[in-house]
Amino acid sequence: MPTRTPFALPADAEPISQLDVAADLLTMLRSTTTEPRPDIQLEALTLAVAADLPVLLWGEPGIGKTAALTQLAASLDLPLTTVIASVHEPSDFSGLPIVGDDPAEQGVPMAPPDWAVRLVRAGRGLLFLDELSTAPPAVQAALLRLVLERRIGALQLPPDVRIVAAANPRSSAADGWELSPPLANRFVHLQWTHDHEVVVRGLGGTWPRATLPLLAPERLAEAVDFARRAVCTLLAARPKLVHQLPNSESRRGGPWPSPRSWEMTLRLIAFATAAGVSRDVLSLLVRGTVGDGPGLELLAALDRLDLPDPEVLLADPMAEELPQRGDLRQAVLDGVVAAVRSRPDKARWEAAWAVLVRALETGAPDLVVVPATTLASLRRDDWDVPTEIENLAGVVLLSRRADEAAARAKTATKARR
């Protein structure tokens, strides 16, 4: 038995309370700085919350979902209420049945819990329902009703209360919880992951500070118009995408396309456009609402909307800049040639050659080969060869050399066999 404790002080010193020292140490540990750093997850979450759509964050336990919500609440200037679902009972969310004098006459009212009453009285707030997937089924059912119908017992939540739920992914949840397809369809699903570098820097004392997107009041009309055009253009061309129930086991419980989730997508595109966020953020939102496949198709359609219109180029080959990226440029040239093929006349055919020459002057020659070959095959007998074709001699040579190389490759591979 040691007779001296390690905390024993010299007799003549002023006694300092250990708790005060501990408090000082804790204060030092808590003093951290922040640095600006874009965070597309948080931007996507902000937009979905602003758009008043039910959000479900899928993330492993302990990766900072609550910290993100705290930052979001501060930026939206809403008081944050966090409710950990797995430690509550269903009556906390669906209300307690209070049996009165004459239930048959008056019905049985469902009395809401006090925190809900306070929330309704405040009229605004951010409600974060954490650990949705580890609660018993009856609690989950009550919670989903709260998220989707915004009711707690007999209380209706005011419109300025925004709700975000979080669940652990199927792989890490203790009981493999999953949403049924009808419920999954009502949520915007955001996969929440941690960034290794951010965590290491944060523990070193510097946490990231994201600039959250702001809606620009002057862009609202343009945003609505763009969103409607984007979704309608795609669905008009691809009727199959309007409604697709998830068919494989691995896609259960995730987002899938239906008229409802397309409407949510439309709303999110409008919000993203009005806030001017990057395509990466929009990609997270769209893929989290209608699923990966339809989401990627929609994003591809948006990319096509950004490309110059073939008809505009045919009217004036110098009208618009050709995109710098090779694959997009090739798509534009193919579009121009296809437009000539659908309505061939001499003026359009010659304008198309001018576009090709311009493409050759400003970019790689190899992607002009296929459009030029196709365009040459559209020639009518009475059309003269335009003088611009002289400028395409290099393309012909390139094409011939590629043919020669292909022939050499063919003999070489044959010889090997």
Added chain:
Amino acid sequence: MSTDTEHGTDTGTGSGTGTGTGRGTPPRNPEGALDLDKLFTARLQAARARPYLASALFALHTVETRQVPTMGVDRYWRCYVSPDFVDRTPVEELASVWVHEVSHLLRDHHGRSDRVAKERDLTGPGDRLRMNIAADCEINDDAFGDGLVTPSGAVLPSSLKLPAGQLMEEYLWEFRLGPRTRELAWLDCGSGADGLERGWELGPDGAHALSEQERDAVRFRVAQGIKGRPGSAPEGWKRWAEEAFHPPQPWRALLGAAVRSAASAPGAGEDYSYGRPSRRSAGVPGAVLPSLRRRPPHVSVIIDTSGSVSDAELGSALLEVAAISRAVGGRRDLVTVVPCDAAARIAHPLCRAEGIPLLGGGGTDLRAGFARALRGHPRPDVVVVLTDGQTPWPSSRPPCRTVVGLFPRHHDHTTWDEDDPDYVPDSPPDWARVVHIG
């Protein structure tokens, strides 16, 4: 490899390339500038030989640099090219290198390398080289031939004495750096192949980087093209197109999720019920409080296999189901196994070892097995069927949730019915959740 720190010069998009004035021979480059004409000729040949990769090839942005040994890509879809390499390499080999480099990006080798490195804690520089070699093996086993020559010095699985047709993650375990790989050490496809940043790369903030969403868009378009015209692409690319955006999940996770969600659905497991008042009700007069009830789920496993499923496969699936059932609160005695005829010999020793009660009399096929399982006491909440599908299914939905673990069929060495070679068994009915095992 030179050590000067000049950064790559941006070749733009090749403006001002002498638009061929009829030179028959490739020009020599005394001043050592990049011969863009030759490079783009090769790209055109590559796009013609592999039309389904054309848009990906054109999406690459070329950067001239003397620091890269041959050609390399980074994860932002920039392709770094050494002028000397272009000069000394014939066009048809350059075309193959183009296809090789773009394959790294399409197959997301940098992302997969990062994931593997994180999962298995591979942090040494040698590990990234091994990933690059493994990634090359995955690409090269079916990239060449059919209009493309095999470039000199290409790493083939056969040169490492490995089988063809596997994925990078599988190859990674099958070789070590040693004498056989020594001559490969010069090989460097850049961070696009193994996720490790190189000195010559422009990084995320450089010009002409493709953002993550743009990269996904290109990959998605290529995958759609392959799915839309499946005739021309080799098997490896078809498989990639199917799985590029829907990576297959391990069957254990899927089977686990299916059994768990069936076993913890309302009516079984831990849940609140108003059937009996809570003991706390006395303290809250007038309010009705629900009480927490536990009814452990009862899981019945029907095993019905013919000879095509190996004992090891079946055993691992059975143990998996037993472990999951216990995890959701089922007691050991609440998991029962009903083997149909052929499976009894495997099921017996397993159940004895695990202490799982075995019900006899599963009958000769699945319908009898179902009937036997539903006669059990207590009635099962979930029936898990482990089968290879060569069996008649019940005609109507049984009164419990059903999960089917379906083993792959091996067409080559079994026929369904020797008297009737055209007989194909029914696929599982749609009232069951089906998980493909293996």
